[in-house]
Amino acid sequence: xxxxxxxxxxxxxxxxxxxxxxxxxxxxxxxxxxxxxxxxxxxxxxxxxxxxxxxxxxxxxxxxxxxxxxxxxxxxxxxxxxxxxxxxxxxxxxxxxxxxxxxxxxxxxxxxxxxxxxxxxxxxxxxxxxxxxxxxxxxxxxxxxxxxxxxxxxxxxxxxxxxxxxxxxxxxxxxxxxxxxxxxxxxxxxxxxxxxxxxxxxxxxxxxxxxxxxxxxxxxxxxxxxxxxxxxxxxxxxxxxxxxxxxxxxxxxxxxxxxxxxxxxxxxxxxxxxxxxxxxxxxxxxxxxxxxxxxxxxxxxxxxxxxxxxxxxxxxxxxxxxxxxxxxxxxxxxxxxxxxxxxxxxxxxxxxxxxxxxxxxxxxxxxxxxxxxxxxxxxxxxxxxxxxxxxxxxxxxxxxxxxxxxxxxxxxxxx
Ligand code: PMP
Numbered sequence: 001x002x003x004x005x006x007x008x009x010x011x012x013x014x015x016x017x018x019x020x021x022x023x024x025x026x027x028x029x030x031x032x033x034x035x036x037x038x039x040x041x042x043x044x045x046x047x048x049x050x051x052x053x054x055x056x057x058x059x060x061x062x063x064x065x066x067x068x069x070x071x072x073x074x075x076x077x078x079x080x081x082x083x084x085x086x087x088x089x090x091x092x093x094x095x096x097x098x099x100x101x102x103x104x105x106x107x108x109x110x111x112x113x114x115x116x117x118x119x120x121x122x123x124x125x126x127x128x129x130x131x132x133x134x135x136x137x138x139x140x141x142x143x144x145x146x147x148x149x150x151x152x153x154x155x156x157x158x159x160x161x162x163x164x165x166x167x168x169x170x171x172x173x174x175x176x177x178x179x180x181x182x183x184x185x186x187x188x189x190x191x192x193x194x195x196x197x198x199x200x201x202x203x204x205x206x207x208x209x210x211x212x213x214x215x216x217x218x219x220x221x222x223x224x225x226x227x228x229x230x231x232x233x234x235x236x237x238x239x240x241x242x243x244x245x246x247x248x249x250x251x252x253x254x255x256x257x258x259x260x261x262x263x264x265x266x267x268x269x270x271x272x273x274x275x276x277x278x279x280x281x282x283x284x285x286x287x288x289x290x291x292x293x294x295x296x297x298x299x300x301x302x303x304x305x306x307x308x309x310x311x312x313x314x315x316x317x318x319x320x321x322x323x324x325x326x327x328x329x330x331x332x333x334x335x336x337x338x339x340x341x342x343x344x345x346x347x348x349x350x351x352x353x354x355x356x357x358x359x360x361x362x363x364x365x366x367x368x369x370x371x372x373x374x375x376x377x378x379x380x381x382x383x384x385x386x387x388x389x390x391x392x393x394x395x396x397x398x399x400x401x402x403x404x405x406x407x408x409x410x411x412x413x414x415x
Contacts, residue, residue, distance in 0.1 A: 026053035029394040047239040050266035052391040058304040074297035085302035101278035105296040108273035110238035110264035111139025121199035129197040133169040135209030170214035199232040204250040207239040210380030211346040211353025216254035223256040232259040242266035245349035268301035269308030352388040359384040368409035
């Protein structure tokens, strides 16, 4: 069925491109194949579709905007759509949380936000090195890739890790060593060459890395460590932001305030490219033109982004719903963990995972689920984790249906 893609598209295709089906339409929590078969989507564009496919309210706004010939391409022009987005973000999101950030439009996708954050941290501090973490994923451009802890993603291209030092993520040593011991020792060792890094970049919950959740106290420790050593704290919330873990920002649960925050994926609301970098106001030392790019002012995405912020973040309903649904997923995953040796329930909110010792199992479960019309992807350095990330807007019935298929699929693979 996908022969034409094999013939015409590069072999580099991955993620969701191994499904033996060609999709045509999508609505809410479903993708439809070209012959009209519905597939329940528990992948949600790797977190780009938190409000579902073709969300009707966002679609209406987008259609109105297109109908009235609203500006589409705007670079950095002042536009009404951009003004509304900036005001809505400030009013619905930042002010209620006591956050004082300026907004940078770094380019269309998540990796652009990470690049701008790394550049800015180096500019602010006048220092060079960046601390990142084992199993981290930050994007595909060279700077982001240098702080990504997955060698496969370097594509055999040998991207040099100049000035990027990976540190153990939370639980890497299963509690055998005090948090940050390695970190502190390296920083104190003048021979390590790691004196005075510019910044630490962290995901509070690693998505691509295999749904690895860090503890709030570990994140607070990291914040303290940054303050102690004059390093900036960059939270990459590209995948786990926009409500994926419950609250809008994934770092809210830990009660920390990063210096810089990277957002993309669901910030545009409608699945179209938009990225922003939030910078503590006093740290916005950019001069005009120091970080530019053609596709930064995605005005149609500003329109859907503003509407998503208004509809879903004006009260805490979506947050509560996400936490409640996440609990239900967690319960089913714990049952599976209890029943099958080597299975581990992972994650929080609606960023959940099921890890397996046998690295073949996750792929088989994902395949079995697809045969039952449920889309599940895998994550982790060896693709050993089944990733469960439905749209946050899915109904309780859809959630139950998906969980039922997950249980059935696990049974079909493990007996
Ligand atoms: N950071 C994180 C945490 C991500 O999960 C991703 C994408 N999976 C990126 C950055 C890169 O985003 P993009 O693919 O939009 O460049």
